[in-house]
Amino acid sequence: SESSSESSGESSGESSRARAESKQPPAIMSLTPEVIKVIKATAPVVAEHAVEITSTFYATMFKNNPEVLAFFNKSHQKRGQQPRSLADAVVSYATNIEHLDRLGPLVGRMSHRHVALSVKPEHYAIVHKNLMTAVGMVLGDAVTPEIGNAWSESVLALANILIDAEENLYKANEKRQGGWRYEREFEVVKREEAADDTVLFTFKPTDGYTGGFEFNPGQYTTV
Secondary structure, three states: OEEEEEEEEEEOOOHHHHHHOOOOOOOOOOHHHHHHHHHHHHHHHHHHHHHHHHHHHHHHHHHOOOOHHHHHHHHHHHHHHHHHHHHHHHHHHOOOOOOOOHHHEEEHHHHHHHOOOOOOOOHHHHHHHHHHHHHHHHHHHHHHHHHHHHHHHHHHHHHHHHHHHHHHHHHHHHHHHOOOOOOOOOEEEEEEEEOOOEEEEEEEEEOOOOOOOEEEEEEOOOO
């Protein structure tokens, strides 16, 4: 009836854009041969500037949309870990643009983390807008309309892949014993010093639920 957790101190096509902004699970979008050709041709240049682009992206997004700050680890931002991780993901995506099936492990890690944070489909429109702004700021006049459209379409395609994967996870979580979607309120009913550097918290839902909880050892959760 109660759950325990060890604390570690963390808790541009219009049709594709509509899918990214929709709350409904989208079909995975396919990219045209023309878009794929442009991405392959420009991937080396983007890779060379990837960390600068992602660093600019985060700074721009946090300024334009401060409501998303809650999704990000401040220490990772301060150390530059978050921009480097996103840069690696962007380069991997562009490198495998013709074989998106190879991105299964990456999509799996990202979608599980996003579900733990209660990321919603509408948040991807914020990412798309600010990431494309950052690309333009860093690469400047090198971003022709053709190049800008190709990268916009590609970002939206990846967003839709993640939205689809995350919707499947949300549905699966709802079906589990004690499961729910997005946020749920709990109260702390016990705090124990389990070791010198470990504290064990026991939580109880405030909605009256008294059953157990089905979970995977080591799965993400956010407090």
